[in-house]
Amino acid sequence: MKSRRRDDVPNPDRRRFLGQASCAAVGTTALFNTVLNLRMFNALAAPGEDYRALVCLFLGGGIDSFNVLVPRGDAEYLDYAGVRGDLALPQAALLPITPRTSDGRSYGLHPGLVELQALFAANRLALVTNVGTLVEPTTLDQMRNGTARLPLGLFSHSDQAMQWQSSVPDSRSAVGWAGRMADVLETGNCDPNISMNISLSGSNVFQSGRVSAHYTITENGVEPLWDYGGTSPGAIVRTQAVDSLLALQYRHLFEKAFATRMRGAIDAGVDFTRAIASVPPLATQFSDTSLSRKFRMIALTIAARQALCMKRQTFFVELGGWDHHDEVILNQAAMLPVVSHALSEFQSALVELDVVDQVTTFTASDFGRTLSSNGRGSDHAWGGNHIVMGGAVPGGDIYGRFPDLYPGNSLDTGRGRLIPTTSVDAYSAQLALWFGVPEADLELVLPNVRRFWTPGSGTPPLGA
């Protein structure tokens, strides 16, 4: 089928998926100067505040995303229902969406995504279709004759989750692309205790740099170290002793790492708690789910950006439990509304905070799942559909080429494991450019990106 071309888009302001940041926020060739420039730029940037945040919602386990974005027209629904068997959603239940650019087919969203349907209609949310890890553009013929260079550990959770976050599927590097950005940008932050990368879900690859380690918080912010800093005589003694223990010189690398992390956690906790306490409460109501509480804490952290002294931030939230080898229909019906509520509530909070154009939220996941059923469930596969949300997103559209779904189509490696038609590199590049990585420096953040996109080509990574 024909490739969806972004220059079909009528509004010239929306020619690009996400605009690029106007400043050279991430420089690397002359690090000091770039950071200096960034600071100068920031100082001059008033009244338009230069702040941008990327929020990664990682759907752990590999979401069956061909039941998130579903072909709805009669002909294409037949293909879908035929290959999905007992996993097919009823045609009438799909929530209709009308992409601004038509590829001739009709689409719908999973019935649990009511709020996301509204955001799509309001052009605040876009879908990117059949995205996956690729070492290089790959065809079925190349796979069959053994000449394709394939991601390591294709279809395996641990490898694919790592590669979605590192964007380097030909090595087992646990350095993520937000981590690489932070390696460069971090020195620009004025609070040395708190990384520009904040995780609501513990350790992750996405935000791990070579140098920069992410900061973790919970849905409630951070807990202080009990007794530390207390005013009783015993607490004063112990506080001094804790400080002394953590200040000792450790040669053993594990002891050194432990001391650094404990010291950083104590200090960052103090700063973070103070910053969050300085912002007024949010009027936006969030649902009583862990995911919504996490997005609420992200919104509060964004609200505290000046107290935290942040110009660029990333957030990482993982919602696990998508590895539906069984009962995919029942489980998605319960879980997708949780996602839909949390995302739309977050978007409302960003509107309330007047930063809706400065925050972009995107989904990622281990992999897509087999189109064919194993009997109420689906198995590990490859390409999948994803969501990008925010005021800067030219929403209301589907980006990339929605694949044919019938068995044996030109992307089907078996059981409906589809070769991705958009690489994680292109997907990440689009987001990184918006965040402010200059085209010239993109390879430092996404080492393989030139295999999929040529900087300076004039078309954005997801555009051609």
Next chain:
Amino acid sequence: MTIRFARRGAYLLIAAQIVGAAAARAAVTPVQASRFLAQASLGADYEEIQRTARIGPRAWLQEQFARPIGYHQPLLDDRARMGLEITPDQRRWAWWQQVMQGPDPLRQRVALALSEIFVVSDANGTVAGTPTGAANYYDMLLRNAFGNYRDLLHDVTLHPVMGAYLSHLRNDKSDPRSGRFPDENYAREVMQLFSIGLFQLRANGTLLRDGRGQPIPTYDNGDITEFAKIFTGLSFDGADRDFGNGEEVWTRPMRMYEEHHEPGPKHLLRGRYVPAGQTGMQDVDAAIDDLFRHPNVGPFIARRLIQRLVTSNPSPAYVQRVAAAFANDGRGVRGNMRSVISAILLDPEAQAWPTAGGIAKGMLRESFLRRVQLARAFDAANRAGTYPISDGGAPDDFGQRPLSAPTVFNFFLPDYQPTGPIANAGLYAPEFQIFTAVTAITSANALQGQVRGVMNYDPIDALEVRLDLTNEIAIASDPRALVDRLNLILMYGAMSNPMRQVLLTALGQLSDPEERVKTALQLIEIAPEYAVLK
């Protein structure tokens, strides 16, 4: 408590003397015994350290191999017979009861390690729904801990809790008409996580590489679809013999329903295959044998277990020695777990004393195990002799709780590298994956609570479990003696002089003996030197 331990010690001394002729008994110093027990058990008190020093590690292992098994499920069955409720909390009570009071500290230690390799988790709703089944699964690990790996892999494969967790329970044969294929979940993870791993290994655990320097996969997706066919037809062994909707029997192995088993021949690995016409269970056995005989299993399992017990970064030679013990226990038997465990714990690399030059030896203690060690080192107990500890906060506080991993990939990955000096040195440190800015604080707070309060809040005082610090308080008038004793029990005497000075300075400013003990414990628990088991 002292009497109980003294009595147990005396009994064991006699037992050890009986087997003593065969077991090489070589006394070691108390600090050596303490470090050995830190690797081989979930924590030891002062008396057990002294006793182990007298008989030596080798005799201790022989003694442990001969001990009866502290099963968990019977404790739940007792409750059920009394008509009491069984929830995952009660399963945790049973876990604590046997970890604290069971006759088999080594077996309990190894079973916990196995539960982090052959992962099932009550984070999964179905598993949470059958605490008795989960306890039965854990008991299966306990039973096989000193048996043969082949039996272990077999019993893991056929356990209905694993079947529910990795969805090969009720996995049906393919149906071309509806386009249904066998579920691939178990087929993939049994290879990737439980037996051979993703890439071909040398006998020392390092990667074999092809002519272009690339690692060589052990299997491809075609192999997985073939193994998926083998793991079809398994479901509950209920009296109704109903594959799809039958009685849920969680405490017996799954049985084969031939009419739901994929017919026809199936490929195994490395060119082998199972012929058409076998029974389903013959297929399963052939597949387990195929994995069991794969040259990867020894080095793969060796590294996994060494990482749980001794060090995050074993040398290739260490892995090779343990893999050799897996391949042949000296009497021609492959997969003997006693041989593997002995090889891990008695290896020179495990027993080498930490030196100032050893900047990467050992491992970060698993954060939850710091809680367990405190409890065992100081004989935590209540007046009722029970352990109603539900650990409701543990997943948040420690990022960890037995049998509650977030996924089949456990709480942390074997190849996790924290940003900074450890990753820069090319080293692995799995436990750092759950030691974040959040859990650094929450685990320290939880341990503080354990030292200063109780391990469980209960409306009935007599049920609250507390550390017994009597012996420590008795000597706290002498801070040096106190620090020496804690250093032996918790840190096998390896506390540096600077750390010791920090503790002594702090204790010197406090006068109340109990406050001295609690302060010392609180500081040790937050100290980097304690956190790393070297």
